[in-house]
Amino acid sequence: MTLQAPKMILIDLDGTLVDSVPDLAFSVDRMMERLDMPVRGEAKVRNWVGNGVERLVKRALTNNLDGEPEPALYERALAAFTEIYRENNAKRSHLYPGVREGLEALARDDVRIGCVTNKPARFTAPLLRAMDIDRYFEVVVAGDTLPQKKPDPAPLLFAAEQFDVDPEDALMVGDSRSDVTAARAAGFAIVCVSYGYNHGGDIREQRPDAVIDSLTELPDLMARTA
Numbered sequence: 381m382t383l384q385a386p387k388m389i390l391i392d393l394d395g396t397l398v399d400s401v402p403d404l405a406f407s408v409d410r411m412m413e414r415l416d417m418p419v420r421g422e423a424k425v426r427n428w429v430g431n432g433v434e435r436l437v438k439r440a441l442t443n444n445l446d447g448e449p450e451p452a453l454y455e456r457a458l459a460a461f462t463e464i465y466r467e468n469n470a471k472r473s474h475l476y477p478g479v480r481e482g483l484e485a486l487a488r489d490d491v492r493i494g495c496v497t498n499k500p501a502r503f504t505a506p507l508l509r510a511m512d513i514d515r516y517f518e519v520v521v522a523g524d525t526l527p528q529k530k531p532d533p534a535p536l537l538f539a540a541e542q543f544d545v546d547p548e549d550a551l552m553v554g555d556s557r558s559d560v561t562a563a564r565a566a567g568f569a570i571v572c573v574s575y576g577y578n579h580g581g582d583i584r585e586q587r588p589d590a591v592i593d594s595l596t597e598l599p600d601l602m603a604r605t606a
């Protein structure tokens with residue numbers, strides 16, 4: 381595990397590349413209205429993002445991070461959310477400052493880049509395209525590409541295999557404890573952004589190898605530890 385000249389960098393999507401909570405919160409609240417249930421608002425949704433849309437819908441229905449709703453209600457809710465979020469995938473979302481410049485700098489240094497997200501593929505590809513950053517990612521592993529999601533290491537190891545890169549030459553960049561846990565279990569280095577979601581907690585408590593305020597810091601960080 382090293383930050384020095386990784387051969388491959390995998391970057392998380394929600395909370396790292398894109399501030400997607402405004403669209404996710406809008407879609408959750410329209411879903412709740414359709415079900416005649418109380419809206420939850422952006423602050424709560426921000427703490428609920430990161431484990432895929434299924435968990436997000438369950439959290440919204442139960443107003444609880446670990447809640448399990450009644451199955452028939454959950455099925456109706458998930459169908460409504462899917463329909464609404466499909467139309468509202470990139471309307472209010474935006475790239476965090478420094479993302480485009482950071483990706484550009486990595487591409488100039490010939491670093492190979494992939495995206496590993498817990499967001500399902502049907503929402504991931506359109507969002508990367510709408511943000512005009514899809515061309516930077518040679519590999520995209522979405523939340524439903526494999527049976528396992530982060531914090532399981534499988535999606536990271538799957539991407540490493542696609543790139544034919546060993547885990548010790550790989551770096552994960554993310555915003556939440558799932559990214560740290562998955563990277564550690566996969567044997568990757570892990571750098572976290574300070575500005576993401578992480579369920580309301582301070583990502584420094586997860587002890588990543590480094591914390592950055594912008595992706596533009598990545599090339600320097602790698603050169604400094606070389």
Ligand SMILES: O=C(O)COP(=O)(O)O
Nearest residue numbers: 394430431432497498499
């Ligand atoms: O929870 C989600 O849907 C996506 O989260 P991630 O992009 O941070 O993995």
Ligand SMILES: [Mg+2]
Nearest residue numbers: 392394395555
């Ligand atoms: Mg994230």
